[in-house]
Amino acid sequence: MQPGLGELTSGAQVLVTGARVTGRAIVAALASFDVRIKVCDDSPDMLKAVSDNGIATITPADAVIAIDDFALVVTSPGFPPGAPVLAAAAAAGIPIWGDVELAWRLDAAGHYGPPRRWLVVTGTNGKTTTTSMLHAMLVADGRRAVLCGNIGDPVLDVLVQPADLLAVELSSFQLFWAPSLRPDAGAVLNVAEDHLDWHGGFDAYAAAKAVALTGRVAVVGLDDAPAAGLLPAAPAPVKAGFRLGEPAAGELGVRDGMLVDRAFGDDVQLAPVVSISVAGPVGVLDALGAAALARAVGVAPASIADALAGFQVGRHRAERVAVVDGVTYVDDSKATNPHAAQASLLAYPRVVWVAGGLLKGASVEDLVARVADRLVGAVLIGRDRAVVAEALSRHAADVPVIEVVTREDAVVHETTVTHEARVVDASGPDLGARVMTEVVAAAASLARTGDAVLLAPAGASFDQFAGYAERGDSFAAAVRAAAR
Numbered sequence: 001m002q003p004g005l006g007e008l009t010s011g012a013q014v015l016v017t018g019a020r021v022t023g024r025a026i027v028a029a030l031a032s033f034d035v036r037i038k039v040c041d042d043s044p045d046m047l048k049a050v051s052d053n054g055i056a057t058i059t060p061a062d063a064v065i066a067i068d069d070f071a072l073v074v075t076s077p078g079f080p081p082g083a084p085v086l087a088a089a090a091a092a093g094i095p096i097w098g099d100v101e102l103a104w105r106l107d108a109a110g111h112y113g114p115p116r117r118w119l120v121v122t123g124t125n126g127k128t129t130t131t132s133m134l135h136a137m138l139v140a141d142g143r144r145a146v147l148c149g150n151i152g153d154p155v156l157d158v159l160v161q162p163a164d165l166l167a168v169e170l171s172s173f174q175l176f177w178a179p180s181l182r183p184d185a186g187a188v189l190n191v192a193e194d195h196l197d198w199h200g201g202f203d204a205y206a207a208a209k210a211v212a213l214t215g216r217v218a219v220v221g222l223d224d225a226p227a228a229g230l231l232p233a234a235p236a237p238v239k240a241g242f243r244l245g246e247p248a249a250g251e252l253g254v255r256d257g258m259l260v261d262r263a264f265g266d267d268v269q270l271a272p273v274v275s276i277s278v279a280g281p282v283g284v285l286d287a288l289g290a291a292a293l294a295r296a297v298g299v300a301p302a303s304i305a306d307a308l309a310g311f312q313v314g315r316h317r318a319e320r321v322a323v324v325d326g327v328t329y330v331d332d333s334k335a336t337n338p339h340a341a342q343a344s345l346l347a348y349p350r351v352v353w354v355a356g357g358l359l360k361g362a363s364v365e366d367l368v369a370r371v372a373d374r375l376v377g378a379v380l381i382g383r384d385r386a387v388v389a390e391a392l393s394r395h396a397a398d399v400p401v402i403e404v405v406t407r408e409d410a411v412v413h414e415t416t417v418t419h420e421a422r423v424v425d426a427s428g429p430d431l432g433a434r435v436m437t438e439v440v441a442a443a444a445s446l447a448r449t450g451d452a453v454l455l456a457p458a459g460a461s462f463d464q465f466a467g468y469a470e471r472g473d474s475f476a477a478a479v480r481a482a483a484r
Contacts, residue, residue: 003105003180007072007095010034015063017085018076019046022099025156026074027055029102038063040085064088074102077173080198098177100170103155105180112159116166119293120212122175123189123227125340126286127151129278129317130189131169133290136311138165141294141303150174165297172199176208185296186212187219187289191226192339193362206230217296221285222251238296240264242288244281252288252295259288264295271305278313280347316472318344321479326449329479332456333472338367341458345371348452352443354475356382357459364391364458372396377446379404379439383463402442404435432465436474440482
């Protein structure tokens with residue numbers, strides 16, 4: 001039974017939490033209904049921009065007080081369940097939808113024409129690359145497909161476009177607020193510690209990811225134990241997995257250098273591993289995950305091979321910047337958690353690791369222990385660099401470490417690691433650029449011919465940068481300046 005739109009009855013008052021890109025998409029989608037919309041946001045500037053466009057606004061504090069006036073709350077995914085306005089709505093029994101939930105209900109109800117077939121990709125890491133590969137496979141097969149979700153445009157913004165299939169990247173936040181979503185096929189690539197502060201624990205985080213497995217076809221990464229553990233309980237009637245090794249029946253995997261499908265075909269060869277442009281095992285896994293979803297909707301093997309042969313990795317995702325004095329510099333700024341950083345580090349035999357930032361409560365102990373034998377040096381930045389330094393002292397005590405610190409935070413953490421500190425003045429413009437200039441110089445002093453200097457921070461960037469893209473751009477600019 002498809003979910004309905006009963007909460008959007010004529011005259012109902014709807015609260016939209018969040019006034020940025022997603023919030024604006026929600027407001028636009030609701031505009032065709034005869035409902036009264038109010039938008040709340042913590043930013044007065046964002047509320048003013050909304051108000052200037054003729055939309056009523058309310059502060060979050062006032063929204064809590066007036067919560068009983070609303071028939072529905074539609075939230076941007078960044079708002080956690082514990083946010084006061086959402087907690088008040090839940091306590092009052094008011095339905096709370098995320099933007100994806102709204103999009104799913106509108107699409108399923110035929111609001112934009114015949115419903116699309118949703119192909120959903122989630123996981124702690126690899127979502128964007130896998131979803132992009134999937135979209136390329138669909139297009140190569142001549143399908144009308146749109147790439148959307150947590151990559152590119154919100155789903156609400158693309159539903160007006162002509163399409164039969166949606167390749168949708170979804171975060172755990174989006175899935176948490178989309179409980180009725182039932183994709184035609186969905187994949188959980190992997191599940192590792194991330195966003196635990198938002199979800200309140202690992203089990204809740206994994207449960208949010210598992211929403212992707214509630215449709216017709218459920219696909220999981222079998223080499224990742226937490227992801228694989230979600231498959232038995234998944235309600236999907238068709239279940240499949242993918243692995244780096246040789247596949248069993250019902251799986252996709254690798255045999256004799258070829259991607260092979262034994263889930264949606266009988267030993268069907270899909271594409272050579274050497275055609276995958278993303279470095280290391282993670283690239284093969286991403287391709288297998290994308291291929292599994294593509295095969296679930298009947299994409300031909302030749303289309304999968306063509307798509308992978310022409311696929312190029314996105315910006316800041318294991319992106320090779322330059323080779324300077326025989327040292328390869330790689331920007332994987334998108335590796336914003338330990339699981340992603342580990343996958344990136346395992347692609348290189350000798351690495352000077354650039355790490356640090358905001359760890360969001362995740363542990364780096366297992367990561368450092370796993371990659372210790374590959375590290376020839378480490379350059380640490382950001383607020384939580386001490387956590388990384390302490391893990392290095394326990395698991396890689398012989399690895400030289402250089403901390404790049406701002407003058408206001410120029411405390412070298414005492415561990416058994418060989419330390420050097422390089423201090424950057426925090427005052428003045430372009431702090432991120434100045435930090436990365438020092439980072440690249442420090443890394444160059446530790447590297448030798450044949451090594452890789454890898455920016456795979458294992459943490460978020462907002463302590464020193466506007467986002468992972470700015471962090472990666474600053475790193476790349478500093479590398480190119482050093483090359484000159």
